[in-house]
Amino acid sequence: xxxxxxFKNNMKVVSVIAVLFILVSSCQEPExxxxxxxxxxxxxxxxxxxxxxxxxxxxEAFTKRTDSISxxxxxxxxDFQNKSKSMSTSNAQKKYEELGQKQQxxxxxxxxxxxxxQQAFNxxxxxxxxxxxxxVKTYGKNNGYTxxxxxxxxxxxxxxGEEEKDLTKIILETLNNNYKAN
Numbered sequence: 611x612x613x614x615x616x617f618k619n620n621m622k623v624v625s626v627i628a629v630l631f632i633l634v635s636s637c638q639e640p641e642x643x644x645x646x647x648x649x650x651x652x653x654x655x656x657x658x659x660x661x662x663x664x665x666x667x668x669x670e671a672f673t674k675r676t677d678s679i680s681x682x683x684x685x686x687x688x689d690f691q692n693k694s695k696s697m698s699t700s701n702a703q704k705k706y707e708e709l710g711q712k713q714q715x716x717x718x719x720x721x722x723x724x725x726x727x728q729q730a731f732n733x734x735x736x737x738x739x740x741x742x743x744x745x746v747k748t749y750g751k752n753n754g755y756t757x758x759x760x761x762x763x764x765x766x767x768x769x770x771g772e773e774e775k776d777l778t779k780i781i782l783e784t785l786n787n788n789y790k791a792n
Contacts, residue, residue: 641756644777649762651742651778656786658738665731672727676720683716745785749777 652658687709694702750758758777761768 642754643757643759644750644755644775645759645761645768645771646746646776646781647762647778648760649764651782651785652739654782654786655738655742655789657741657789658735661731661734661738665727665734668727672723679716679720683713742785745788746781749781749784 690705690709694705697705746758746760749755759767759771761771
């Protein structure tokens with residue numbers, strides 16, 4: 611008899627614990643989830659647009675300079691062609707080789723400068739991408755998000771999301787406002 615009473619009391623305790631567990635579990639807030647369109651944020655972030663404009667101007671200046679160097683070399687080559695008719699074969703051959711070496715050096719210099727320009731641009735853009743990622747992390751932590759997913763046309767982690775879960779506009783506006791303030 612005593613065992614039966616202990617069993618009933620134990621069952622009551624287990625039942626109360628189970629009910630409490632269910633109540634506590636059901637009272638928890640659902641996880642806060644949002645998403646951003648990575649492409650839209652990066653492509654419309656003012657700092658990135660300013661970097662692109664800066665490098666567009668640098669590229670235009672670079673192109674003008676290289677065009678000027680190319681035209682000067684072409685004039686030098688044409689001048690040699692006109693003078694080569696009155697030169698001895700050995701002098702003409704020597705000057706021709708000098709011009710070939712000069713052309714090769716100019717091409718190498720232009721290619722090197724072009725690579726440096728591209729590398730500097732990539733470094734600055736990478737920095738902007740890291741800044742955006744860090745801001746999204748901070749935004750998520752400060753606003754109680756469990757997850758913020760990223761999506762873009764190229765790679766989509768979000769196939770569908772409710773419009774009110776799309777944080778793209780608010781994050782882009784805040785990033786741009788912070789950038790303007792600096």
